[in-house]
Amino acid sequence: MRADPDLHLLLVGPAEVADELIGALDPAQRARVTVRPVRAAVGMAENPVAARADSTVRTAATAVRDGLADAMVSAGSTGATVTAAALGLGRWPHVRRPALVATLPAVAGPVVLLDVGGSLEPGPATLARHAVLGAAYAAVAHGVVEPRVGLLSVGTEAGKGDRLRRSADPTLAAAPLPCAARYVGLVEGYDIASGLRADVVVTDGFTGNVLLKAIEGAYAMAGGPPPGGGAPRAAALLGVAGTVVVCHGAARGEDVASGIALAAHLWRRRATDTVSVLLGVPGGVGPAAGMALESSAQSGDHTERTTDTEVSL
Amino acid sequence: MRADPDLHLLLVGPAEVADELIGALDPAQRARVTVRPVRAAVGMAENPVAARADSTVRTAATAVRDGLADAMVSAGSTGATVTAAALGLGRWPHVRRPALVATLPAVAGPVVLLDVGGSLEPGPATLARHAVLGAAYAAVAHGVVEPRVGLLSVGTEAGKGDRLRRSADPTLAAAPLPCAARYVGLVEGYDIASGLRADVVVTDGFTGNVLLKAIEGAYAMAGGPPPGGGAPRAAALLGVAGTVVVCHGAARGEDVASGIALAAHLWRRRATDTVSVLLGVPGGVGPAAGMALESSAQSGDHTERTTDTEVSL
Incomplete structure (x- = not known):
């Protein structure tokens, strides 16, 4: 929030975790944060395919699909994130x-x-x-x-x-x-x-x-x-129709911040769209309207975020 | 040769490469070197199973089997070394x-x-x-x-x-x-x-x-x-009945020396015999009488050596 004044976050996760994070921000920064309270998380040991439709990671993917976020960041189960992104955003043709x-x-x-x-x-x-x-x-x-x-x-x-x-x-x-x-x-x-x-x-x-x-x-x-x-x-x-970044499960605050910065960089370069066009994906991928960032309730960083970055590079 | 005064080397490889190495030693050290001139080497890109019986790596393995060396070191093709060691020394039972x-x-x-x-x-x-x-x-x-x-x-x-x-x-x-x-x-x-x-x-x-x-x-x-x-x-x-050490193909002189030191350490600890006994190999493995060290003609270090280390730790 400090490093990128144009960043907006949608936090998707338990409300009390979001409150803790918001409490550490000053009033101007708080204005750039939105919270989507979601309690169900996919555990690190759970079968990722079983990710419930109302889980944090699925909710974040849906926010990107619906244009409420431009990108999504998660530090939860990689398998669950990949599954949620593929289900929620759709895969590119020819990318199994x-x-x-x-x-x-x-x-x-x-x-x-x-x-x-x-x-x-x-x-x-x-x-x-x-x-x-x-x-x-x-x-x-x-x-x-x-x-x-x-x-x-x-x-x-x-x-x-x-x-x-x-x-x-x-x-x-x-x-x-x-x-x-x-x-x-x-x-x-x-x-x-x-x-x-x-x-x-x-x-x-x-x-x-x-x-x-x-x-x-x-x-x-x-x-x-x-x-x-x-x-x-x-x-x-x-390979999915949206900007998605995965941090590893042991990510600390600065690692998640680095993941958010990567997502913003990729979105501002329209990297997902451009790569999909280079791959010959028919019609490319519609421009994402928002940016969503998810990190797992399992990793000690119980937040899920969306950034409404509208800045271009 | 300088670091380990009890080490004897049997160099198995092209005679001119052995000569070059011997030329860098003082007379006392030369007395601890024996040369087995062998010209045929297994190339890095060759099928290791096709390693000829008269190749450097097979000759070195045979030297260990026949008690002319206590251990063998090679910086040549890993596949060829594994194959030559398995063929020349035999594998332990239960180790496919x-x-x-x-x-x-x-x-x-x-x-x-x-x-x-x-x-x-x-x-x-x-x-x-x-x-x-x-x-x-x-x-x-x-x-x-x-x-x-x-x-x-x-x-x-x-x-x-x-x-x-x-x-x-x-x-x-x-x-x-x-x-x-x-x-x-x-x-x-x-x-x-x-x-x-x-x-x-x-x-x-x-x-x-x-x-x-x-x-x-x-x-x-x-x-x-x-x-x-x-x-x-x-x-x-x-998993083979003898002490065998592999250096990687890009090994320099000090890397090969490190491999020779490892082979000597393992032989002096009777590591191969002891491990085979711990694994329940029937009768263990007969004590090796010599130590053989091979490095490939492909790696710029065209030597194959045997050390008659009889020192125990």
């Missing part, structure tokens, strides 16, 4: 599985890593679709020119990897990429922190998720991330 | 897939991570077997008391993960572990660098391999590993 996209500030520029938890067991076709998504996202959200796209494996020589990687490598090589992106073949774990070989690294959501957390842990052990670098605090969900 | 085991010096003590590339597509039974191997290795090689064993996944709540993890979790929970080890359930990427939740982290070889390299890359980006910490430079191969 939405992807969670994390951007790491690497030595040689930003590295877009996907998927980091949206689709735990993708097939080669989903990995190829995610390569297209990642290339478009790198260009649109981060201004990467002619993105280099790599497939994460255990070696760089063709044929290295498990069945999924061996099958996906030729599929990615044959996939037409937007934004003058090109496929550079297999890359390794080192390349994520360095960014030397690829701007976009494609992997399955299981590997991407544990990888991202391992890098975060390594930086924490090294006494903090390098200057201008580090692990991202939030990831964008691509 | 040998595991590559890396030890990371974490905040709360060493973390044993396995598999990091030995078995790219294990089933739940192999993961459970690796949990047993890892627990025994942590106790024997690193003196960890009552090791805590975790299964790497995308969350700590039961049910988090892909099909393999959901299936393996109860399998690991039911597996009897040696050395008073106990299974602590699912752990996350953070836990590898911190060591707070587990001393042994079990995962498939694909995930472990990219994870290890990603952590190494993160430390490199952070300006170097933390004091007393960092990524390991070599991994032990467990």
Whole structure:
């Protein structure tokens, strides 16, 4: 609220948690906060598909769909957020599985890593679709020119990897990429922190998720991330018709703020619309009228928010 | 050679590469080096199963089997080393897939991570077997008391993960572990660098391999590993009847030296024998008479070595 004077928040969650947050703001800031009291939350251990229609995360997605918010941020169960966003906002055609996209500030520029938890067991076709998504996202959200796209494996020589990687490598090589992106073949774990070989690294959501957390842990052990670098605090969900950002379940206040800033950045760049057009989604996606931010009742940050950001970049 | 005066090396590889190495030693050190000239090497991009019987890596494994060396170190193709070791030395009963085991010096003590590339597509039974191997290795090689064993996944709540993890979790929970080890359930990427939740982290070889390299890359980006910490430079191969250490393909001289030191440490602790006894391998493994160290002709370090270490700890 302090960093972005044009931001409006719709808090979706238990009223008493919203009250606590509002109590910490000055009167001018309070005028930019709206509360939608919702009590039912999806637990971290619950089956995300069972997310009730009146839960916090479903309510936040509905607020975005109805134009009451421009984007949605959640620090709750990733599975529940992905499910709620897919159900509430709809998926793009040709995207069976939405992807969670994390951007790491690497030595040689930003590295877009996907998927980091949206689709735990993708097939080669989903990995190829995610390569297209990642290339478009790198260009649109981060201004990467002619993105280099790599497939994460255990070696760089063709044929290295498990069945999924061996099958996906030729599929990615044959996939037409937007934004003058090109496929550079297999890359390794080192390349994520360095960014030397690829701007976009494609992997399955299981590997991407544990990888991202391992890098975060390594930086924490090294006494903090390098200057201008580090692990991202939030990831964008691509493949649904709206701007959705996911913070991890252990997110602190500053992490959630970073997720809100990412959502505002993406919305102001019309990133979701632009990426969907680059992917050839028929008619694109109608411009979102509001921005919704959700963080789970499970994570100690029991808020769900909407921002009525109408500012453009 | 300088750091360990009791070390003998058998260099297995092209004679001219051995000559270069020997030329850098003083006369007393040269007396501890033997050369086995072998020209055929298995390329990084070659099918490891096709490793010829007269290749450097197969020759090194044979030297260990025949008692001409106590251990073997290779910085060549991991697949070729695993295959050569399994063929040349034999696998332990009940271990279908040998595991590559890396030890990371974490905040709360060493973390044993396995598999990091030995078995790219294990089933739940192999993961459970690796949990047993890892627990025994942590106790024997690193003196960890009552090791805590975790299964790497995308969350700590039961049910988090892909099909393999959901299936393996109860399998690991039911597996009897040696050395008073106990299974602590699912752990996350953070836990590898911190060591707070587990001393042994079990995962498939694909995930472990990219994870290890990603952590190494993160430390490199952070300006170097933390004091007393960092990524390991070599991994032990467990499940074959002999001491085998694998350095990665981009290993430099000091990395290979670190791998040789690990091999000597494991051999002096009789780690392979002790772990095999803890696993109930009938008759254990006969004491190795020599130590063999191999690094690939592909990695710029065209040597294959044997050490006649007879020193005990």
